[in-house]
Amino acid sequence: MAMDARRKKSKSGGGGEVLLGKYELGRLLGRGTFAKVYLARSVGGGEAVAVKVIDKAEVMGTAGMAPRVLREVAAMRRLRHPHVLRLQEVLATRARIYLVMELATGGDLLSRLAAHPRRRLPESAARRVFIQLVDALAYCHARGVAHRDVKPQNILLDGGGGLKVSDFGLSALPDSVRDDGRLHTACGTPAYAAPEVLRRRAYDGAKADAWSCGVILFVLLAGHLPFDDSNIADMCRKAHRREYELPQWVSQPARRLVSRLLDPNPDTRVAVESLATHHPWFKRSLSVDSQLDGLLNGQPERAVAFQAPAPLNAFDIISMSPGLDLSGLFGESRTSREKRFMTTESPERTLEQLGRAGGKLGYVVVGKKGVEFLPLGGLSPSGIAAMSVEMSEVAPPLMLVELRLEVAAGDGDGEVQGFGWEQLRVELGDVVRAWHSCEDLGEL
Template identity: 75%
Template sequence: MNGRRKKSSGTPLLGKYELGRLLGRGTFAKVYLAHTVTGGEPVAVKVIDKAEVMGTEGMAPRVLQEVEAMRRLRHPGVLRLHEVLATRASIYLVMELAPRGDLQSRLAALPSHRFSEKAARRVFVQLTVALAHCHARGVTHRDLKPQNLLLDGAGNLKVSDFGLSALPDSFREDGRLHTACGTAAYAAPEVLRNKAYDGAKADAWSCGVTLFVLVAGRLPFDDANIPDMCRKACRRQYVVPPWVSPPTSRLLHRLLDPNPETRVAVEALAGTHPWFVKRSLSLDSHLDGLLDSQPERALAFRAPSVNAFDIISTSQWLDLSGMFGESRRSKEKRFVTTASPEQTLEQLGRAGRKLGYVVVVGKKGRECQRCPLGGLTISVEISELEPPLMLVEMRLEMDDGEVRVFSWDQLR
């Protein structure tokens, strides 16, 4: 099955999409399976009732926020918005189809209501990489939970539902957010307490709760009384099940830190936690056998996966303005890509050929690209995170200790 279907004689939506069965519904919207009229490619169409939205306070801005956020984001781990259509009565969001549904439904279908650590690890790595991209583009999600995390035909994660997201213009002069929103059980303590908060750190807390649910099969803090739940969260009153490994317990401890100042940011996890530096034991794209074995074919008109240069140009991890500072950290940069090591090195080599790149194959399955620039060397190591994600680490080395003026623009 490739997800395509034969054309029917039904009336297509604005001449472009043929609506099929209902996939789900909410208060103001319904989501349908649809196919393009021209090629039969499957998509999901979210149909929003204009009258209902306009008649409900605060809903119109949420729709606009969702559209604007999704338009900003182009990443394999974020549900793709193809286009927005409208009639007098409805708004249509044409989105990438995630045929395997949401994580909450997957968990509910399992007897234990939880994933194995191997399966949870794969999901979590993809979540944090996608979220780091969102943060680098100025988008904080603010409603991360298993219900909003979808799976595509190959079992890869897709972050969805940006209706409560915050864009750069949502931040006040103090650089923080002031609107409490999201789902209480997944919201950070500072959000529940109606304090000004760092959106990225609040997302990190939600990632911690989500990870706990994936490996434990239950919420870490679950109380019908929100003030009581908030007190438990502030005191870290949660119990990790005995089957959860020590590294995972430590990761949960770092994410479920009630102090946002010391809470780990998702951007800081890549390359520092065993889940992110240990090579995958399998290239199998399925969640430990939990998902169906038949992948869906990718859409013919889907944008290409983010490559090294897409991420270099947008990620805060590669702000090279401080590369020549005194600290060791300023001389080391990293980013994540879905391109293969060969593709990444080819891209870097093509961009820097005029500077005399020399490619060297490193040990233990890593690739190392060295760029000698007259006493200055940039080494690039590529290692596998979780398929299809690769961690690219760039290191600046001074051969003679002399600081030279160097700009990334030289390699573009």
């Protein structure tokens, strides 16, 4: 692409080109019909960014493209969220428009799935991705922005595996809604578009995004599209009849969520805004080690680093007695239940088995290297269920493993009591040597 006259060679020795004296352009990251995206660095601070270069002549010469660019800028300017790609500034010359955006170094979700051996994610990792997607879209909808082209290609990942929703060129703002309170422009990618959009009927943009989320969740769990047909009319009929089949390894809570999202009736289809507080698949998200991101990077679970447990002395064991738990004196707003078991297996194998068992039961179960709760970004005002896993050495090779399930006040104690501890124990198999609740800890 010919360079604009106002861009000049950098004198910094990097050999790149400087855009309007502010950004040094680097390699090409990707290209679209009317735009190219370059890696760039701020001349002043050296911060890495992505610069989308749009050719004005090509955009102005194509019907409907100029409003699309303006819509993208208008939408991104009103959105500031950790899981929405941030627009930093807009620059322009006579020939080109430059959108300076946050850089997502992890590529797009479609490429990441394609590189995965099974072209899908474990359910625990799929949940983590999906929670971030829902968080981002709920934020967008609350600010009057419907994305209308939610698909894996438009979901980027940062270096740590965090999600970034991008490409708001087809988004709808409040002024796009007609007098009937609906949108009327059919747009998006057919395989991810809601049936009412494909049938060119008036529709609710947020509910259309919810359908697209359902398709993405299906792809994350199954590794393929629920409705895939080159004939759009046939694909629409399949969607209306719910002619899809989830693989047997998908948990029942996840199946119910997919069904609620892939509801051909937009009036009864669940809205993304209500998922965190009303659907158990979200409340069953458990404590995650920060290195769970390795699952998204294609690393096997055994590659997740593990911090060796500290030896456990007699005073530590005594302090675990429920009668000596003084946490309630400090106003903690959590109720909890614990299970502990003894094992002679290595910490690595114990963690591996806990991860596998949790995956089968629809929970994220990973070991402790500074336990962190799943970053929901305030999705659930009433709190979520979370499990932390700690290991302590009693006497080699004997280990004490503590599992703590917590529910923030407001969710009620029933969520704790309904937890499938016995199922978890069965899944752990011979890893467990002796199984204890907090009440019978004194027997240790």
